[in-house]
Amino acid sequence: MTLATPRPSTAGQPEPAGVDNPVVVGGVTLTWRALPELTLPAPAAVLAPDARWALAAARHHAVHGTELLLTGAGRVDEAMRAELLDAGFTVTALGDSGAAHSSPARPRPAEPGRLWLLTSGSTGRPKRVGHTLDSLTTVRGAQPERTWLCPYAPGTYAWWQVVTLSLTQPGQRLVVVEPEQLDDWPALAAAHGVDAASGTPTFWRRTLYRDAAALARVPLRQLTLGGEPVDQAILDQLRDLFPAARISWIYASSEVGAAIVVHDGRAGFPVDWLDRPAPGRPTLSVRDEELVITSPYHGAGLAGAVRTGDRVQVVGDRVLITGRLDSDEINVGGSKVSAGLVRDVLTAHPRVAWARVTGRRAPVLGRMVVAEVVPTPHAAPAVGEALDEAALVRWCAGRLPEHAVPRRIRVLTEIPVKETLKSDV
Amino acid sequence: MNELSRAQIRDLMAQVLGNQGKVLPGDDAAELREIGFRSLDFSELALRVEDETGEELNFDAPGLRRIATVGDVLDFLVDLQRQQ
Numbered sequence: 001m002t003l004a005t006p007r008p009s010t011a012g013q014p015e016p017a018g019v020d021n022p023v024v025v026g027g028v029t030l031t032w033r034a035l036p037e038l039t040l041p042a043p044a045a046v047l048a049p050d051a052r053w054a055l056a057a058a059r060h061h062a063v064h065g066t067e068l069l070l071t072g073a074g075r076v077d078e079a080m081r082a083e084l085l086d087a088g089f090t091v092t093a094l095g096d097s098g099a100a101h102s103s104p105a106r107p108r109p110a111e112p113g114r115l116w117l118l119t120s121g122s123t124g125r126p127k128r129v130g131h132t133l134d135s136l137t138t139v140r141g142a143q144p145e146r147t148w149l150c151p152y153a154p155g156t157y158a159w160w161q162v163v164t165l166s167l168t169q170p171g172q173r174l175v176v177v178e179p180e181q182l183d184d185w186p187a188l189a190a191a192h193g194v195d196a197a198s199g200t201p202t203f204w205r206r207t208l209y210r211d212a213a214a215l216a217r218v219p220l221r222q223l224t225l226g227g228e229p230v231d232q233a234i235l236d237q238l239r240d241l242f243p244a245a246r247i248s249w250i251y252a253s254s255e256v257g258a259a260i261v262v263h264d265g266r267a268g269f270p271v272d273w274l275d276r277p278a279p280g281r282p283t284l285s286v287r288d289e290e291l292v293i294t295s296p297y298h299g300a301g302l303a304g305a306v307r308t309g310d311r312v313q314v315v316g317d318r319v320l321i322t323g324r325l326d327s328d329e330i331n332v333g334g335s336k337v338s339a340g341l342v343r344d345v346l347t348a349h350p351r352v353a354w355a356r357v358t359g360r361r362a363p364v365l366g367r368m369v370v371a372e373v374v375p376t377p378h379a380a381p382a383v384g385e386a387l388d389e390a391a392l393v394r395w396c397a398g399r400l401p402e403h404a405v406p407r408r409i410r411v412l413t414e415i416p417v418k419e420t421l422k423s424d425v
Numbered sequence: 426m427n428e429l430s431r432a433q434i435r436d437l438m439a440q441v442l443g444n445q446g447k448v449l450p451g452d453d454a455a456e457l458r459e460i461g462f463r464s465l466d467f468s469e470l471a472l473r474v475e476d477e478t479g480e481e482l483n484f485d486a487p488g489l490r491r492i493a494t495v496g497d498v499l500d501f502l503v504d505l506q507r508q509q
Contacts (some may be wrong), residue, residue: 333464362468363484368474389445397445407441407469408476 014311016062016167024175024192025052032167034058038094041101042110043067045075045089051176052234053094054154058163061115062133069116070408071155075231080118080126087128115156117254118232129254131310137164138258146222147173149189149197150308151182151421157254158227162198184216189405196294198250198284201234202354203421209353209377216241227421233347251321254309256293256306260284267344286312286339290325313338320344330359330367332403337369342406345399351376351387355405371406374415427478428506431499438498441466451495460495467498471498476504483508 012056015274019032035056048054061068083417088108093100118126166174175192230249251260255347259282291308311328322340337359346355353375362368391407394406441447
């Protein structure tokens with residue numbers, strides 16, 4: 001687990017330590033310092049049309065420390081805009097022709113140093129979570145020089161993780177991928193010498209699925225996975241491609257910050273990390289199969305133990321995070337099935353690139369386990385069997401209890417992905 | 426609505442058993458217990474019927490009845506489609 005030590009807030013400091021780090025954005029190499037200079041009101045909700053403007057707003061906050069909510073322009077609809085104005089923000093749409101400001105009905109004093117995140121809103125409307133640049137800065141202490149890929153949507157927790165690293169640490173370069181470049185990021189990354197990349201398991205699966213050879217040409221020394229349950233199959237596939245790289249997975253969220261970092265190449269974390277309080281470190285616990293975290297780095301107003309809503313299961317000496325509590329458990333005729341564990345069995349099949357497992361209403365049993373899979377583009381030579389429903393049912397039947405075997409398995413042609421780079425699970 | 430014939434449902438039932446390496450006998454009087462067709466298989470068969478017809482089956486509609494043979498399963502699902 002990574003140790004994150006507290007340090008004084010950077011709010012209001014004139015010069016972030018990484019301000020001369022190179023940043024590749026829109027295919028152009030510049031530095032943090034050379035990004036456009038902004039004049040922002042406070043508190044401001046900044047809508048960035050692209051990555052360059054988002055980075056400029058992040059630097060503005062790092063220098064001036066004024067209250068900021070930063071997000072991509074596409075994430076704020078009319079209702080959200082009204083909500084932000086109502087909460088006292090000036091809504092500022094950035095763009096090449098200048099900034100357009102909408103003033104709040106009832107202005108309020110700004111809170112210096114405050115940074116707001118809009119959560120991904122996978123379970124309803126996005127909500128605001130309060131942070132500071134300090135509480136978003138996970139990586140501290142000297143780091144080896146790296147060129148980081150940033151594939152995330154501006155203003156999300158994961159985006160800030162990469163951005164704060166480059167802003168606060170000299171020698172941490174950044175290569176930003178715009179949404180339209182996402183499918184071909186390995187070419188961009190190889191061209192700019194990217195040697196560290198962070199993405200969701202879905203992001204990595206999609207990249208392996210599209211062009212594993214192109215991925216292998218990126219000189220990666222650090223691969224990081226997070227944002228979704230991380231299974232052994234994806235860790236093993238990346239290890240095969242990058243035998244010498246450090247492959248890590250991180251459990252982090254807007255609510256609790258970065259709480260778990262695992263570097264040993266295995267899914268889950270060691271069971272002896274549970275209930276071990278240590279100063280400055282998050283404490284991990286399990287209550288009623290739910291991961292509970294008490295963290296020094298949680299969002300504002302979330303002091304104490306935070307129920308994460310993520311379901312965990314202890315398997316052998318590891319604690320596996322299997323999925324969201326409200327969607328992971330499928331009750332098949334009174335027997336509990338973890339969708340995440342079934343998904344892990346499917347993705348461990350050498351010809352499966354991606355899988356989604358859900359419960360479907362069924363007679364007699366109430367619900368049944370069903371699945372969707374995307375096959376790997378090229379048949380693995382060691383596996384002669386065609387990938388069809390019957391073959392996958394047999395594969396699962398050999399590895400799961402009978403009631404957990406998905407009986408209806410649809411084969412899709414493309415891995416579905418959302419703006420957050422997560423699959424819609 | 427799209428309705429499957431008894432023979433079409435029989436084909437689906439053969440598929441359900443076939444996926445598990447089992448064979449559906451030709452005799453409608455064959456006991457489900459004997460051929461290893463259980464509640465999970467029955468549920469799967471119902472989902473297959475729903476997928477073929479594009480209609481949800483309403484299992485609340487019919488009263489309880491004894492389903493012990495291959496013929497019982499086929500009769501039940503044929504009847505159920507008509508009650509939509």
